[in-house]
Amino acid sequence: MLTVHHLNNSRSQRIVWLCEELGIDYRLVKHQRHPETQRSPESLNQVHPLGKAPTIEHAGQSIVESEAIIEYLCHVCGGGRLSRTPASAEYGAYLQWLAYAEGTLFPGLLVDLVYAWTGGGNAALMGFFDVEIAKNHRYIETVLAQRDHLLASGFSAADVNLGWALEFSECRGRLKDFPALRAYLARLRGRDAYRRAIERGGPQDLSVFSAGAAT
Ligand SMILES: N[C@@H](CCC(=O)N[C@@H](CS)C(=O)NCC(=O)O)C(=O)O
Numbered sequence: 709m710l711t712v713h714h715l716n717n718s719r720s721q722r723i724v725w726l727c728e729e730l731g732i733d734y735r736l737v738k739h740q741r742h743p744e745t746q747r748s749p750e751s752l753n754q755v756h757p758l759g760k761a762p763t764i765e766h767a768g769q770s771i772v773e774s775e776a777i778i779e780y781l782c783h784v785c786g787g788g789r790l791s792r793t794p795a796s797a798e799y800g801a802y803l804q805w806l807a808y809a810e811g812t813l814f815p816g817l818l819v820d821l822v823y824a825w826t827g828g829g830n831a832a833l834m835g836f837f838d839v840e841i842a843k844n845h846r847y848i849e850t851v852l853a854q855r856d857h858l859l860a861s862g863f864s865a866a867d868v869n870l871g872w873a874l875e876f877s878e879c880r881g882r883l884k885d886f887p888a889l890r891a892y893l894a895r896l897r898g899r900d901a902y903r904r905a906i907e908r909g910g911p912q913d914l915s916v917f918s919a920g921a922a923t
Contacts, residue, residue, distance in 0.1 A: 709733065709735055710727070710732060710733070710734040710735070710764060710765070710766045710781075710785060711734065711735045711736075711737060711764060711765040712724060712727060712734050712735070712736050712737070712762065712764055713737050713739060713752060713761060713762065713763040713764065713765070714736055714737065714738050714739065714761065714762070714909050714910075715738075715739045715740070715741055715748055715752065715761030715762075716738070716739070716740055716741055716910060716912075717741065717746075717912055717913055717914055717916060717917075718741070718761045718762075719761060719762055719774050719872055720761035720762035720763075720909075721872055721905065721906075721909055721912055722762065722774055722778070722868050722869060722871070722872045723762040723764065723774070723777055723778070723781070724736065724905040724908060724909040725868055725871075725902055725905035726778060726781055726782075726790070726865060726868050727781065727905075728901035728902075728905045728908070729790060729865075729868070729899075729901040730781065730782065730785065730786035730789055730790060731786075732781065732785045732786060736908060736909065738909070738910065739751050739752045739761065741916075746916060746917075747759075748760065748761065755770055756770045756772055758772055760772050762774055762777055764777050764780070764781070766780070766784070766785070767784075773810075774809075774810060774869055775806055775807060775809075775810060775869060778791075778806065778865045778868065779791060779865075782865050790863070790864050790865040790868075791864065791865055792859070792861075792864060796861070797861075798859045798860065798861050801858070801859055802859060802864060802866055805858045805859070805864075805866035805867075805869075805870060806865065806866040806869055808866075808870065809866075809869040809870040809872070809873040810869070810873070812844060813844050813848075813870070813873050813877070814873050814876070816837045816840045816841040816844065817841065817873070817877055817880055819833070819834070819837045820834070820837060820838075820841065820880055820882075821880065821917055823837075823920070824919045824920025824921075825919060825920075828920070841882060845877070845882060845883070845885075845886050845889065846886075848870070848874075848889060849886040849887075849888045849889055852888040852889060852891075852892045853888040856892075856895060857892075858870060867896060871892075871893065871896045874889055874892070874893055875893065875912070875914060876914060876917065877889075878890075878893065878914075879914035879915060879917050879918045879921065880917070880918065880921045880922065881918070881921035881922035881923060882921075882922055884922070
């Protein structure tokens with residue numbers, strides 16, 4: 709049986725959502741962030757040395773990293789559904805978007821948050837990342853103004869990975885100038901499996917990460 713470790717208001721929402729999309733039978737273990745530091749509790753450190761969410765346990769392994777977990781679940785537990793294979797014309801695009809959420813988009817957003825939490829004071833540092841954040845949002849906006857999902861072939865697990873990063877971006881006030889991204893998020897949130905994930909995982913409130921958000 710698959711175990712999904714879920715931390716409130718966190719990336720593990722992606723994995724609960726993906727399990728619902730794929731119709732996987734899973735045991736959900738809920739962990740609570742420290743109310744002030746927002747860090748993982750000791751219970752998550754006991755599952756994996758990094759104490760990160762998401763973490764899954766399956767077939768005697770404890771696995772972290774959203775992207776790895778997503779591919780693992782699609783192929784090992786989901787019969788390949790919502791992923792793309794090398795035989796797909798969109799395999800390259802799929803891999804790009806799957807990696808993009810954590811590899812390129814999220815780091816700037818994390819700097820934005822930590823900058824606000826630590827009181828700022830280095831305009832050159834944030835200036836560098838502001839340019840990156842804006843450039844990335846313009847890029848995704850252009851793609852999603854042309855189609856409903858990242859891939860022309862339709863909804864995929866890459867949308868699950870990017871979706872949460874954009875929810876975080878929204879709480880940082882970074883979606884105001886991007887109507888196609890807001891419409892995309894509304895589409896994702898309208899999916900039955902997304903709603904079931906919220907029901908099972910608990911409501912998500914990312915406003916704890918909105919300190920100093922762009923206005
Ligand atoms: N790149 C990892 C990032 C995992 C990560 O940083 N998760 C956050 C939750 S959104 C976490 O566990 N934070 C609590 C902590 O670091 O103590 C992934 O995509 O899974």
